[in-house]
Amino acid sequence: MKMELIATATFGLEAVVRREVEALGYEIIKTEDGKVTYSGDERAVIRSNLWLRSADRVLLKTAEFEAKTFEELFQGVKSVEWERIIPVDGRFTVTCSTVKSQLHHPPSIQSVAKKAVVERMKLAYGKERFPETGADHTIKVTILKDRVTLTVDTTGMGLHKRGYRLADVDAPIKETLAAAMIQLSFWNRGRILIDPCCGSGTIPIEAALIAGNIAPGLNRSFDAEKWDCIDAGLWKEERKAAFDAIIPPEQVSGRIIARDIDSRAVKAARANAAEAGVEDYIEIERGDIARFQPAENDAAAISADQVQGAAAGLWTNAVIVTNLPYGVRIGSEDEIQRIYKALRSLCSAHPGWSVFAITSDKEMEKQMGRRADRRRKLYNGNIETTYYQFHGARPKK
Numbered sequence: 001m002k003m004e005l006i007a008t009a010t011f012g013l014e015a016v017v018r019r020e021v022e023a024l025g026y027e028i029i030k031t032e033d034g035k036v037t038y039s040g041d042e043r044a045v046i047r048s049n050l051w052l053r054s055a056d057r058v059l060l061k062t063a064e065f066e067a068k069t070f071e072e073l074f075q076g077v078k079s080v081e082w083e084r085i086i087p088v089d090g091r092f093t094v095t096c097s098t099v100k101s102q103l104h105h106p107p108s109i110q111s112v113a114k115k116a117v118v119e120r121m122k123l124a125y126g127k128e129r130f131p132e133t134g135a136d137h138t139i140k141v142t143i144l145k146d147r148v149t150l151t152v153d154t155t156g157m158g159l160h161k162r163g164y165r166l167a168d169v170d171a172p173i174k175e176t177l178a179a180a181m182i183q184l185s186f187w188n189r190g191r192i193l194i195d196p197c198c199g200s201g202t203i204p205i206e207a208a209l210i211a212g213n214i215a216p217g218l219n220r221s222f223d224a225e226k227w228d229c230i231d232a233g234l235w236k237e238e239r240k241a242a243f244d245a246i247i248p249p250e251q252v253s254g255r256i257i258a259r260d261i262d263s264r265a266v267k268a269a270r271a272n273a274a275e276a277g278v279e280d281y282i283e284i285e286r287g288d289i290a291r292f293q294p295a296e297n298d299a300a301a302i303s304a305d306q307v308q309g310a311a312a313g314l315w316t317n318a319v320i321v322t323n324l325p326y327g328v329r330i331g332s333e334d335e336i337q338r339i340y341k342a343l344r345s346l347c348s349a350h351p352g353w354s355v356f357a358i359t360s361d362k363e364m365e366k367q368m369g370r371r372a373d374r375r376r377k378l379y380n381g382n383i384e385t386t387y388y389q390f391h392g393a394r395p396k397k
Contacts, residue, residue: 003045059140080120156223162217193321252281270284355388356387356388
């Protein structure tokens, strides 16, 4: 069955999500603020939930129409063939958002929409009452400038809920944002990635999932997994295909190095990595960013110039991807200045290294002593941040 799907995204990450959807082989219909609309089928629902790393959730679009009155809203909702999605015992709720529209009272919008769905199901099933004891179906009514979009959430808990976060430190970065940061960097599974302020390990864990080609949704469930309108056998097939696609750690040529000066953070990172099943992809140790050198991780390495063979290429163009302390994690001003000084020293000692750092600090370029090659405004939860990208020198041919 052909479907129109919407992958929602944090503002600023639409292009990343679009590339992920295209990589899955699906045709993009349009990209707008906070969402990417594309066409697919039942397998697209499954693959999107299993494989999208930076999207927030996957919605099934059921209708779009204009409504300036509650009667127009009622008729528009009632016209949808809800019986094709919601079984007779299906449990369904209605949520809504409205912006710059004549219909602007959420409780009334939800009530009218719910009534319209019920009336449609009465006609379809020939029943007056519904037990609502089955699978969850969350219907969302989104109204923007009197234009109504109806969707059903296939995901359930947001896609950032990978299921591996057993332990936290203050203000952890969202898994979806961490995955996007990595995809926006120069890193790939054949290079070295360093997170010198790893906290509970989200960035290195997401990097390990990418390195191992591990579907981020492989160890969790989704609302649509229990829907009658999607064959349960398809979920089994796609999960098996995802398991078969995993690249074992011994076949990954690059390295993922996680460090933090806080022993509590290191303990949390190790626990989370083990829960995610990627502990063998990551080198997690307690360490001070001010003392980090390649020699710490490679007995033969004293400096990038002295490393021979394949290791030389790795260390010459290593990539730092990190969530710097800010907000709740801000710590003391002296500590922040120490981190900036260490980053400057590393870039000076290793000009081929690139730094990709997210922070709410507007002075990072001043602290680094250079303009960023690229900047991107992103949100970590409700905190406005900037993703600074400082590119290292390209290696000589």
